[in-house]
Amino acid sequence: MTFNIKYQSAEEAVSVIKSGHRVFIHTAAATPRLLVNAMTNRAPELENVELVSIHTEWDAPYKDDKYKGIFNIRTFFVGGNIRDAVNRGRASYIPMFLSEIPLFFRRGGMTLDVALIQVSPPDKHGYCSLGVSVDVTDAATDMSKYVIAQVNPNMPRTHGDGLIHASEIDAFVACDEPLFEVPFKEPTETEMAIGNHIAGIVEDGATLQTGIGGIPNAALRALVNHKHLGMHTEMFSDGIIDLVEKGALTGFYKQSHQEKIISGFCIGSRKLYDFIDDNPLIQMCDVGWVNSTKVIQKNPKVTAINSAIEVDLFGQVCADSIGSRQFSGVGGQMDFIRGAALSEGGKPIIALPSTTKNGQSKIVCQLQRGASVVTTRAHVHYVITEFGVAYLYGKSLRERTQALINIAHPNHREELMKQAREILHVQL
Numbered sequence: 371m372t373f374n375i376k377y378q379s380a381e382e383a384v385s386v387i388k389s390g391h392r393v394f395i396h397t398a399a400a401t402p403r404l405l406v407n408a409m410t411n412r413a414p415e416l417e418n419v420e421l422v423s424i425h426t427e428w429d430a431p432y433k434d435d436k437y438k439g440i441f442n443i444r445t446f447f448v449g450g451n452i453r454d455a456v457n458r459g460r461a462s463y464i465p466m467f468l469s470e471i472p473l474f475f476r477r478g479g480m481t482l483d484v485a486l487i488q489v490s491p492p493d494k495h496g497y498c499s500l501g502v503s504v505d506v507t508d509a510a511t512d513m514s515k516y517v518i519a520q521v522n523p524n525m526p527r528t529h530g531d532g533l534i535h536a537s538e539i540d541a542f543v544a545c546d547e548p549l550f551e552v553p554f555k556e557p558t559e560t561e562m563a564i565g566n567h568i569a570g571i572v573e574d575g576a577t578l579q580t581g582i583g584g585i586p587n588a589a590l591r592a593l594v595n596h597k598h599l600g601m602h603t604e605m606f607s608d609g610i611i612d613l614v615e616k617g618a619l620t621g622f623y624k625q626s627h628q629e630k631i632i633s634g635f636c637i638g639s640r641k642l643y644d645f646i647d648d649n650p651l652i653q654m655c656d657v658g659w660v661n662s663t664k665v666i667q668k669n670p671k672v673t674a675i676n677s678a679i680e681v682d683l684f685g686q687v688c689a690d691s692i693g694s695r696q697f698s699g700v701g702g703q704m705d706f707i708r709g710a711a712l713s714e715g716g717k718p719i720i721a722l723p724s725t726t727k728n729g730q731s732k733i734v735c736q737l738q739r740g741a742s743v744v745t746t747r748a749h750v751h752y753v754i755t756e757f758g759v760a761y762l763y764g765k766s767l768r769e770r771t772q773a774l775i776n777i778a779h780p781n782h783r784e785e786l787m788k789q790a791r792e793i794l795h796v797q798l
Contacts, residue, residue, distance in 0.1 A: 516540045
C-alpha cells in the first residue's frame with residue numbers, strides 16, 4: 371500500500387523557522403537547495419537564526435553580508451561555498467572530530483530546532499531515505515524538534531542507518547531536480563605516481579578508507595589487480611565503481627560488516643548515485659559509528675589514505691588550513707589514522723603532491739604561521755608523495771627529517787637540508 375503524504379510549498383514549510391532558532395542543513399550532495407533558498411527569502415522576517423552544518427554544496431546564499439545578524443553560520447567543516455565567509459569572520463568554524471559530532475548532538479551539546487533535509491520518496495511502508503548523506507544527519511534529524519524534508523525522486527535509496535519514516539517528518543516539499551554532482555576527473559601524472567606508491571604498500575585483503583579527489587581516484591585505479599579488498603570509509607566517490615565491477619573490492623576478509631561497503635556519505639557523478647541506489651552492497655551509516663576507532667580497528671589491514679596541505683620535517687600534518695586561513699576542517703582524518711594504526715596490519719597514510727601549483731614545497735621545515743595541526747607527529751606512519759614513501763613511525767627526529775627530505779621535490783631538498791640544520795638544529 372502506498373503511503374500518502376501531504377505536500378506543502380517550500381515557502382509554507384519553512385515558515386516554521388522563527389527568530390532565534392537553530393537550523394541544521396543536510397550535508398554535501400544532499401543539501402536541500404529548494405528549502406535553503408526559501409528560508410533565505412524569509413530574511414526580512416527573521417533575526418539571529420543560527421545555521422549549523424558540516425560540508426554543504428550549492429551557493430549558500432545566506433552567507434551574503436546583507437544577512438549579517440539574520441543568519442549566523444556555524445559549521446563543522448568549511449567548503450568552498452562558505453570559505454571566504456569564514457575567513458572574513460562572517461561565519462564561524464567549529465573544530466571537532468567527525469566521529470564526535472553525532473554524539474555532540476545526541477547529548478545536547480547543541481540543541482536543534484529545525485532540520486532541513488533531502489530524502490527519497492517514501493516506499494510503500496512509509497520509509498524515506500537520507501540517501502547519499504547519512505553522516506551526522508541521522509543524529510540531527512533524531513534530535514531536531516521539527517524536520518522539513520525536500521522529497522526528491524533523484525535521491526537514491528540507500529541501505530543502512532538512513533531510513534526515516536514519514537511519521538517522523540513534520541513537513542514535506544516536493545522537488546524534482548538533479549543532486550549536486552562532482553564529475554569524475556582523470557588523475558594527473560603526479561597523482562598517478564602517488565597512487566602507484568600507495569598501491570605498492572596496500573596488501574591483498576586490506577580494508578580501505580579513501581576520500582574524494584585526484585589522489586584517492588589514482589590510488590583506487592592502481593588497486594584494480596588487488597584481491598579481496600574491503601572498504602570502511604567516512605566517504606567515497608566514483609573511484610570505487612571500477613574496483614567493485616572488476617572484482618577487486620569484495621570485503622571478504624572484513625570483520626565488521628563482511629562483504630559490505632561502509633560509509634557515512636558519498637559525493638560524485640550521477641553514475642555513482644545510480645550505482646548506490648537500492649544496492650545492498652552499500653551501507654550508509656551514522657559517522658559516530660563509522661568513524662569510531664573501536665569499530666575501524668576491528669577490520670584487518672586498515673589502510674587509511676588521507677591528504678594534507680603541508681607536512682613539516684618532524685611529521686606534523688596540517689590538513690585544514692593555509693596558515694591561519696581556514697580551508698576545510700578536521701573531519702575524520704584522525705579517526706581513521708588512529709583506527710588504522712590500531713588495526714592488525716594497518717597502514718595510516720598521508721598522501722600529497724610534493725609541491726603546490728605554484729611550485730612551493732609541501733614538505734616544509736616548519737608549518738606556516740597560524741597553521742593548525744590535524745594529525746600529530748606521534749600519529750603519523752606513512753607520508754607519500756610522487757617521489758616515494760617515507761615511513762616515520764618509531765623514527766627519531768633526525769631520521770624523520772631525512773626521510774621526508776628524500777620524498778620532497780628535488781628542487782627543494784637542498785634548502786630543506788639547510789633549514790633543518792640551521793633552524794631545527796638537526797645534523798644530517
